[in-house]
Amino acid sequence: MNGIKVALFGIGNCASALIQGVEYYKNTRAGDESIGLSHPDFAGYHVEDIEFVAAFDVVEGKVGVDLSEAIFADPNNVMRFAKIEKMGVKVSKGPVKDGIDEKLQILTNISKASDDDVVKILKDSGAEIGVCLLPGSAEEATKFYAQACLDAGVAFINGVPIRIASDPEWAKKFEEKGIPLVGDDIQDQLGSTVLHRNILQLLVARGVKVDKSYQLDVGGGAESLDSHYRGRMRKRGVKSGAISQDLPYDAPLVAGSSDFVPFMDNSRDSYFYIHGRQFGGAPIKIDIRMEVTDGPNAGPILMDAIRGTKLALKRGLSGALESISAYGFKMPPSPTTMYRAERWVEEFLLGKRKL
Ligand SMILES: NC(=O)c1ccc[n+]([C@@H]2O[C@H](COP(=O)([O-])OP(=O)(O)OC[C@H]3O[C@@H](n4cnc5c(N)ncnc54)[C@H](O)[C@@H]3O)[C@@H](O)[C@H]2O)c1
Numbered sequence: 001m002n003g004i005k006v007a008l009f010g011i012g013n014c015a016s017a018l019i020q021g022v023e024y025y026k027n028t029r030a031g032d033e034s035i036g037l038s039h040p041d042f043a044g045y046h047v048e049d050i051e052f053v054a055a056f057d058v059v060e061g062k063v064g065v066d067l068s069e070a071i072f073a074d075p076n077n078v079m080r081f082a083k084i085e086k087m088g089v090k091v092s093k094g095p096v097k098d099g100i101d102e103k104l105q106i107l108t109n110i111s112k113a114s115d116d117d118v119v120k121i122l123k124d125s126g127a128e129i130g131v132c133l134l135p136g137s138a139e140e141a142t143k144f145y146a147q148a149c150l151d152a153g154v155a156f157i158n159g160v161p162i163r164i165a166s167d168p169e170w171a172k173k174f175e176e177k178g179i180p181l182v183g184d185d186i187q188d189q190l191g192s193t194v195l196h197r198n199i200l201q202l203l204v205a206r207g208v209k210v211d212k213s214y215q216l217d218v219g220g221g222a223e224s225l226d227s228h229y230r231g232r233m234r235k236r237g238v239k240s241g242a243i244s245q246d247l248p249y250d251a252p253l254v255a256g257s258s259d260f261v262p263f264m265d266n267s268r269d270s271y272f273y274i275h276g277r278q279f280g281g282a283p284i285k286i287d288i289r290m291e292v293t294d295g296p297n298a299g300p301i302l303m304d305a306i307r308g309t310k311l312a313l314k315r316g317l318s319g320a321l322e323s324i325s326a327y328g329f330k331m332p333p334s335p336t337t338m339y340r341a342e343r344w345v346e347e348f349l350l351g352k353r354k355l
Contacts, residue, residue, distance in 0.1 A: 004045060004310045007054035007127035007154065009145040010099075010134040011062050011091055013078040013221050013266050014159065014186070015055075016071035017295030018131075018302050020082035022050050036189070036296070042304050043311035043349055050306055052087060054125035056094035056118060056145075063093045063111035075107035075222045077265040078295035092116040097141035099134055103229040107222055118145070122152035129155045129309050131302065132183075136161050136223060137230035146170060150177055155309050158183030158329075159302065161231070161238045165320045166333045175319030180312040182305055182321050185238055185330040188297040192217055192270035193242050193330055195290060196255060197338055200246045203276055208284060210247060213274040215239070215255040220264030221294050227257040242330040246337060266294045301328040311349070322355050323348040 008015050021037075026048040028034040030041050040047060057063055061073035068084040070091045093113045100110055122130065130149040134141050142162045149156040150173055158164040158181075165171060165183035174181035188194060196215045203210055218224070227235045236256030243255050274286040308324040323344035325332035336344070347353035 002045065002049045003051040004049050004306060005051055005053045005126050005128045006306060007056070007122055007125060007130045008052060008067075009056050009094065009130060009132045011055055011057045011067065011070045011073075011076075012133060012135075012223065013076050013295035014133045014298045014302070015131075016076050016078045017297075017299045019052060019067065019071050019084060019087075020080070021296070021299040021303065022047055022052075023082040023084055037300060039300070039304055043307040045307040045310055047303055049310075050303065052089055054121050054127050055089055055091045056116075056121075057091050058094060058096045058099055058110055059108045060111045061108075062091050063113050065091055067091055077221060079266065079293055081296070092118070092121050094118055095141070095144060097138065097144055099138040099141040101137075101230060104135065104222065104226060107225065118148045119151045122148060122154050127152070127154050128313055129157060129306055131157045131159060131306065133159045135226040135231075136235060137226050138162070150174065150179065153177065153179060155180040155313055156182070157302075157305050157309055159186040159298065161185035161234060161331060163331065165325050165329070166331050168333075171320040171333060178316075178318040180309050180317055180321050181319060182309055182325050183329050184325075184332070186298045186301055186305075187328050187330050188292070189300045190292065191297055192268075192272070192290065193239055193255065194338070195270070195288075196243050196272060197246045199272070199274065199286065199288075200243060201337070203274070204247060208276045208278045210251050210274060210276045212252040213243075213272070214253070215243070215270060215272045216258040217256070217268055217270045218259045218261055218264070219257070219266075219268035219294060220261050221266045221268075223294065224257060224264075224268070225260040228260040232257065238331050242335075245335050268292055268294050304328060308345070308348070312355075315351075317355060319355065321348075323353055
């Protein structure tokens with residue numbers, strides 16, 4: 001009765017980790033020791049309340065098969081951490097648009113099935129929230145699914161680094177339709193952006209002047225290939241923009257993805273370099289390497305965003321949700337520091353903040 005009906009656009013590594021996570025944590029209750037999950041309950045909903053009712057992709061091996069199989073089909077290479085029984089949801093074929101270009105076809109083939117009617121499937125499935133997890137450069141395709149959600153009366157969560165929630169025109173369309181909108185570009189549980197932002201905030205709080213910093217990623221998932229060939233400068237803009245929110249002055253900051261290494265599978269190495277000056281102008285240098293697995297890293301924030309959006313639906317809210325977006329996404333409509341975003345979310349959950 002408490003179910004949250006979710007449609008997924010793009011059944012890649014993040015979608016796989018999200019579905020596996022719902023299974024993995026379904027019996028976890030608040031107060032239990034739950035490795036990796038900070039909120040068994042969020043916005044009045046449990047992880048177990050998340051239900052997948054529709055799914056869309058475009059590649060062979062995913063289209064036309066049960067969602068439980070599609071999440072492990074090539075080129076997905078995320079770790080398996082849950083056994084998923086048949087889900088009874090067949091993956092439908094959406095329009096390819098700019099979702100897969102010729103470079104991504106090194107890893108996969110486009111399905112020959114004809115396109116399904118996305119709006120009709122959304123309506124028939126009873127989906128309340130559509131979660132967009134397309135490749136990071138799929139601008140046209142992301143906009144297509146945002147419009148399909150508008151047409152079907154379904155809330156939209158944009159995990160992709162394309163401006164939808166942070167574009168006032170799209171936000172207005174969702175507001176006029178009476179539907180919530182959240183995004184853009186998921187923030188990881190502990191990704192390079194979050195770690196970089198925290199280190200910079202710590203240095204600022206301790207009076208260290210940050211002179212320059214870079215942060216570069218290398219990974220082996222399909223998304224790393226996409227960001228290497230197509231989305232490099234876009235990704236760099238988003239990540240550099242996110243970290244610049246934490247320095248109260250201008251300094252040269254570069255953050256982005258630098259390369260694709262196939263044998264790394266879904267893991268990602270992030271390199272951080274920070275140069276600054278402390279007491280008396282004494283130099284300080286920080287060099288760090290972090291290794292994470294990409295898909296699972298997006299899981300907890302996606303779960304919170306889904307449950308926060310369901311609360312907004314229950315409250316009859318519409319337009320861009322600034323608190324949930326600032327808390328869980330790198331490119332929100334109202335960017336702010338991480339700690340302020342967390343406070344906004346607490347206020348939103350308590351009903352003390354409207355959006
Ligand atoms: N931790 C993370 O992995 C993380 C963090 C931040 C942002 N993101 C963003 O999340 C998104 C998903 O990442 P991922 O690693 O799961 O990517 P992925 O490449 O593994 O998955 C993308 C999926 O979209 C499908 N697709 C392509 N075009 C389509 C279309 N037109 N219609 C339907 N499906 C289509 C692909 O076949 C693939 O299954 C990316 O935009 C990424 O930038 C991920």
